[in-house]
Amino acid sequence: MAEPAAGRTLRVVLADDQELVRSGFAMILGAQQDIEVVAEVGDGLAAVAAVQELAPDVALLDIRMPRMDGLEAARIICARTACRVVMLTTFDQDDYVYESLEAGASGFLLKDLRRDDLVHAVRVVANGDALLAPTVTRRLIADVVRNRPRAGSDPDERLRSLTERESETLNLMARGLSNAEIARAMVVSEHTVKTHVSNVFVKLGLRDRVHAVILAYECGLVS
Incomplete structure (x- = not known):
């Protein structure tokens, strides 16, 4: 599993309009010594504002959210900040994957992933490696x-x-x-x-x- 630099705490913003999903992910990530969830929000506009104010390392964005969806939020965040974005969804259609990557996202995860995979994804993306390495589905990208x-x-x-x-x-x-x-x-x-x-x-x-x-x-x- 990828590990961050020694002594470094990874700061994360979570954006999902489903409170149970959001709080569940926050509990999983917050239990890690090297990860701090600095904000939990319920829509894309709030996610953009939180990232601009708090300058986190990673933003986890649900694709379907009110006011502004995750894809538009990702475009703004990736264009205006150094924060890396991981998209979250219950859907795995190719169009969503491509649009996420096109928006500048460094990862695309389904919400039914294992807790260890969620933690791993945050660490990998924060380290600049995205979700590539041996576990990445190169065929899907191709x-x-x-x-x-x-x-x-x-x-x-x-x-x-x-x-x-x-x-x-x-x-x-x-x-x-x-x-x-x-x-x-x-x-x-x-x-x-x-x-x-x-x-x-x-x-x-x-x-x-x-x-x-x-x-x-x-x-x-x-x-």
Whole structure:
């Protein structure tokens, strides 16, 4: 299970219009020594306000909420803050998954997940790894991307800014390898891999590994 940096407390905002769901998730997360739930809200507008005021590490957003749904809240939060977003839903249609990722979310979870998976998701996303690694369903991401029209700008142009090693790093990320696995494959230190990953994010304007994978599929870097 991914762990946060030593001594660091992860701050979380929970947004769900169902009080029982919201309070249940808050109890699970609040029981962890390294996680603090700083706000519980019932709609998207309140979620945006809480994130802007409290600057949490992660926001868990229900997709269907009154006043403003989770997808719109995610777009605003991801565009205006450094907070990472995980979407929560009782539905698992591909459209919701794609729209969540398109909005900038770093994860997509069904509400019937196990408590350990919820805690793991918060830690992974807060650490910048999104919900990728070996447990990510790369097939789902590939299917979603393949069924959507390409963006107006040519992603291939953006890839030309990468060095050879950065391109190799992106390719291995897209295949689901962790930093440690990439380090072994490239015969470099894990610190070097982290530098390459950071450079890829900055040069391509990406938030995390999930969006790097999507770009790699869109560009045909991975099939």
